[in-house]
Amino acid sequence: MGLRTNPTQRQRRLGIELRRLRTMSGLSVGAAAAFADLGPAHLGHIEAARTAIPEVKLRALTAAYGCRSEPLVNALVAMGRSTGKGWWTEFKATQGAHALDLAELESTSVACRSFQWLYMPGLLQCTEYIRALYEAGEADIDAALLDKYVDFRLRRQQALAEGKLELHAVIHESALRMQFVPAEVMRRQIEHLAKLTRLPHVKIQILPFKASLNPPMFSTPFVLFESSVPELSTVYVEQPISPPFINEQEQLAKFTDTFNRLSSAALPPIDAAIEPEFAVRRDSLSLIQHLLYTL
Template sequence: MPIGNRIYRIATNEWPRAPETGQTADDHKEVGMGLRTNPTQRQRRLGIELRRLRLAAGLSVGAAAAHADLGPAHLGHIEAARTAIPEAKLRALAAAYGCRSEPLVDALVAMGQATGKGWWSEYKTSQGSHTLDLAELESSAKSCRSFQWLYVPGLLQTPEYVRALITGGEPDAEPALLERYIEFRLRRQHVLTESGLPFHAVIHEAALHMQFVSPDIMRRQIQHLVQLARLPQVRIQILPFKANVHPPRFSMPFVLFEGPVPELGTVYVEQPVTPPFICEPSQFAQFSDSFDRFSAVALDPIDLDLEPELHAKRDSLGLIRHLMYNL
């Protein structure tokens, strides 16, 4: 397997995005264009939500399509994210489904009208599709909550920490591809420093003991966490080894993205096999409950504005200082 492909699996859990090609279907002539062969997560999510609303209304594809003057095959392609849907037809479907939540309908319309273009677009030839989808999701999320137990969360990593993480797992990686990935990771971090994305991280103490980076790199990484904690919208907690909490119900790290409305929350699960995005509201609620449980037993957040005497209570800053002393 080429090194370039192997590093995609290590760094992004995904193969490179396939070329944007289309194909014409006989049963889809009313669209007048080729069908998508590689839809984005946003496009797939729109189709998932429209199908969920249709099923909740108890309508068949044919019956629902008739309400919006669509052919059944056309609606099938919309639900499968193979083609777009005009605003008027989306609103007609929502009305037929009995969806009375204007914020939800407006959010679905916005998803359908989004171009998907952003700073990440220039990386289409060097990044996996899931990584590009993640960048787009971060750019549109209302807030983000991350649980990590082996690594520092990606949005909080220093360049040298990223480099050590990737090169340690793939020492023969192509240098140009490696540099491109590091550049992409650092661009993603602008959502914290420029866009002001509200970000809450619970990091297990184990992540700060991992020795795939040198003590000097880890020390600077910890210092970077403290600096980022100064941002008003960033909240960082350390979950210590001694915390009275059962092992994670979900054994993999995960990130919770709050959508424009509660129904559109998304879980990003860091694992290498199945698609990493979870859109089912009940599953989002399960991950959210787990995050809240971890946060409740984690140490108080890093807060440099507290009076010195208030740090007498064991908190995340105190543990971090102890760890740095022992590096």
């Protein structure tokens, strides 16, 4: 079997985690490879995600590295076993590799924390808003291709709709005021946002223009995906360069701290227990109601 030329994010993450464990153990590539009856070059390919690793050899490596966390080892085994095939597979012809990786990540994570300042988070976008964004961005887009793009984004929302994924979103007020889409579409989107907050696993906060935060703190939209095993959490950074996924523990901690600070500076979340017409406090819902009135 030939070496992979375009490994997925899941495959890259497995290799990265095995390299991290080996580095922490102090073992060289050659010494570690010997524990699993592998050649040094073979282990190098595994760590670079260019080839797969059988379960028995993966367990041998983690034992050699002194990894005593059974949940982590089992999670790594599951990553190695996975074929990567899911509902997103049928969209390979129209979606880029990063979009497919994002869909797989959303389907396997237990929670995500999202910050957006220009657009609504993808998991919270209504159909009309999705379509309007694509139409505005690609005026001559083929109708059939547009339908595929819209369908893909809506399918990504299944994990949220089914309660398999918890979501905490901090959305800057500017995202609700941007005129990328017609006013009636934005009205529909804001109403959709308010409706989603009635789901028990969805928390939405609005970060107002008056929030006292240093601009560089939130200059880049990002999503922090939380794994059932904390060591395998991942940050997705929306940027035009590759790769958009960050896995280093130090960076994960920084993004976690950044999100917590954004959440602290944002208005209190929409309280699903309060009927909209009875909301009187200055919170995310009151700002959304004001924006609806001005549209």
